[in-house]
Amino acid sequence: MNNRQELADLVFPGLTKTIADYEAMYPERNLKENAKVTRFAPSPTGFMHIGHMLGCVIDYVLAKKSNGVFYLRNEDTDTSRTVEGAVEYIRHVLEHYHMEPEEYEYRDLEETKGNYAPYIQSERKEIYQTFIKHLIIEGKAYPCFLTKEEMDVIREGQARDKRRIGIYGRYAKYRDLPVEEAIERIKNGESYTIRLKSSGDFNRKFKFNDLANGEMELPENDIDIPIMKSKDGLPTYHFAHLVDDHLMHTTHVVRGREWISSIPVHYELFKTFGFKMPKYIHIPLILKKDGDTIRKISKRLDPEARMTYYEEKGYPYLAVIEAIMTIANSNYEAWREGHPDARFTEFEFSPKKMSSSGALFDLDKLDNISKNYISHLTKEEVYEGVLSWSKIYDEEFSKILEKYKDYSMAIYNIEREQKKPRKDYTYYSEIKEKTWYMYDEYFDSSKVDFSAYDIEEVQTILTKYKDIYNEDDSAEEWFNRIKELCTSLNYATDMKAYKNDSSMYKGSVVDVTNILRIALTSLTTTPDLYSIMQILGKTRILQRFDKMIAK
């Protein structure tokens, strides 16, 4: 038994499997050629960012389009940051957006699916340790006894001397410590971390091809990065990435641009083990315009950074995905025009076409997409959408919706079933604001404001209109009747004539219809009045008129 073996056994006693054992346990996936294996691998911090969502959607599209696998992995190696309920929240979001992973592990449900389990990193500790142990035996990793204070001193010194910061070269104090001495210190109970014994040369460059950014030239890593933490023996992100994506046979890693600077580390790690690197797609950061400056969207400052924002507002989930796809590939919109009914996963996503600089997430654009999307739904779909939204966010309104189902659907159907439907609902939370006056529960005649008009004139018009109103009128008959009323009261029916010489008239049809509109809805702007009156029905109409006349 050589010394390094003794050290490895001391650090990791009782590990029974080898790397080869694990590789045998998790064999190649049996997939068609070019099938992509992607993963959504969030840290359970309890919230989800629009940037995470971008990555997640890309992962999903890549896998679905190629008949590959999209799986969920819980990256909880930082135990101090894990938040209770975070995984449940992620599950909720994936469900809400209908992007359920094919492989996952939900501890709370005691439910695991997939042949590469566990999918929770904290449950994979022994696997990582087996790989690290191998490195120690090979002399490619070593225990480091640097304390936090010592490292602070090193860093400050490096900063002062304008040198690169990090534990490398002569700063790696323990990389060449005699193995016996390391064994001795561990036996004495000293705290240590395991570091990679880097063999890279910072002055040497290597070429790396990123699917989104193309080829880049990066310096080799020469930093002895920590691969295992002293606190709990869990690996750092870099090492978990190596082991998991190797064993789970991930083909494409989608992650934020901030990871580009870690590529040299990952490159060295994969090279050290002789594993094939997955392909990488480093996606742009999502930026936001703040006054005159553009900055990274912030979960603290920008409510729209959090995915909860979109649910609370009631954007249809597919509208949000459409907006995200547009950010991902700007040719998506053109594709969508040609394939109005295709699912977004049919789109051939091209990493090369991603913006390499940051992407501004434009809420105006989202609103437009969402409006368009809602306008093309059926009245039943809109009803279902508002109902399920209001059940969570506006219980009172949901009761009303349930009570007046057909009536509500009729409202949503105004100018809907036509080639170019109305677009006035941007998200579900807005629907109540735009339709409340249709419900007697919300409409209040005493709050109708006619101060812009002469009240006696209003009452005359309403009284006269009541007499001629016929609920069976067609739209044309309805309007003709209003015109007749106009003529008899000296209001212009022809807008051009009225504009030419308004002094000849008391007002125009616009005044008359608006008076009717206000009396019935209390608003000056509504969708087509005829449709509204058809839906309100005779009883409600007469009731509302009478209340105004009596005032």
Add this chain to the structure above:
RNA sequence: GGCCUGUUGGUGAAGGGGUUUAACACGCCACCCUCUCAAGGUGGUAUUCACGGGUUCGAAACCCGUACAGGCUACCA
């Protein structure tokens, strides 16, 4: 300080040496249509691709500098 990566309109962007007088979409503005809105229609919205040099008959596109912006530089992911 070091290492990377960017920079095309109000926004997302297309374009990778000459059909670019810079596509498309959103936004904005004007007009038209019109019972108010919404929608729709028509037109407008970068004489120019951060700046300075160079290569070339020709550059937004290729090369070199500069400026600016962003990321990383943790026993966080």
